[in-house]
Amino acid sequence: MTQTMSKHAARPAFQASQQLGDHLQQLLVDLTDLQLQGKQLHWNVVGKNFRDTHLVLDEVVDAARGFADDIAERMRAIYVTPDARVKTVAAKSTLPELPSDEIDTADTVDAIVAALYAVAATARGIHDDVDAEDPTSADILHTVLERIEQLAWMIDSENRIANSSIPRSMHE
Numbered sequence: 001m002t003q004t005m006s007k008h009a010a011r012p013a014f015q016a017s018q019q020l021g022d023h024l025q026q027l028l029v030d031l032t033d034l035q036l037q038g039k040q041l042h043w044n045v046v047g048k049n050f051r052d053t054h055l056v057l058d059e060v061v062d063a064a065r066g067f068a069d070d071i072a073e074r075m076r077a078i079y080v081t082p083d084a085r086v087k088t089v090a091a092k093s094t095l096p097e098l099p100s101d102e103i104d105t106a107d108t109v110d111a112i113v114a115a116l117y118a119v120a121a122t123a124r125g126i127h128d129d130v131d132a133e134d135p136t137s138a139d140i141l142h143t144v145l146e147r148i149e150q151l152a153w154m155i156d157s158e159n160r161i162a163n164s165s166i167p168r169s170m171h172e
Contacts, residue, residue: 014078015078016079020129020133020134024074024075024082024137025080027071027122027144028082029093030094030118031067031068033089034060034061034095034115035061035065037111038112041057041103041112045057045102045103045108046102046103046104049158052158057112063147067144070140071140074136078137095115095118096114098111105158110159112155113152113156120152123141
C-alpha cells in the first residue's frame with residue numbers, strides 16, 4: 001500500500017522574532033537551573049529549621065518546573081524550539097553557582113533567594129521587549145514574576161531582622 005503525504009501548509013498568525021525566541025530561551029534556561037538548584041539545596045540542607053527549609057525548597061522546584069513548562073510550551077506555540085539540555089543550561093544560566101556539599105539552613109535561604117532574584121532579574125530584563133512584540137508571552141512573565149518574587153520575599157524573611165535588615169521599609 002502506497003502512502004501519500006500532503007505538504008503541510010499551516011500559516012500561523014504569529015511567529016516569534018529571533019529576539020523574542022532568545023529572550024524566552026534565557027528565561028527557560030534560568031527556570032530549569034532554578035529547579036536543579038532547588039533540588040540540590042533540598043538534598044543538602046542541614047541545621048536549625050531544617051524541615052521548613054527542606055519543604056519550601058520543594059515549593060520552589062514545583063513552581064520553577066511548572067513555569068519552565070509554560071515557557072517552553074509558549075515557545076513551541078510561537079514556533080521557537082526550546083533547549084533545556086543540561087549542557088545548554090550549564091553554559092547559559094545566569095544563576096549564581098551553588099556549593100556541592102552540605103549547606104546550613106541560613107546559607108540555603110540566602111542561596112535560593114539569590115537564585116529566585118536572578119530569575120526575576122531575567123524576567124524583568126526581557127519584559128519590555130517581550131511585551132512590545134507579544135503581550136501574550138508577557139502575560140506569562142507577569143505570572144512568573146508574581147510567584148517567584150513572592151517566594152523570594154517569603155523565604156528571605158527567614159533570615160531577616162525586623163526593621164534593621166535590607167530591604168528596609170519604604171516608610172523610613
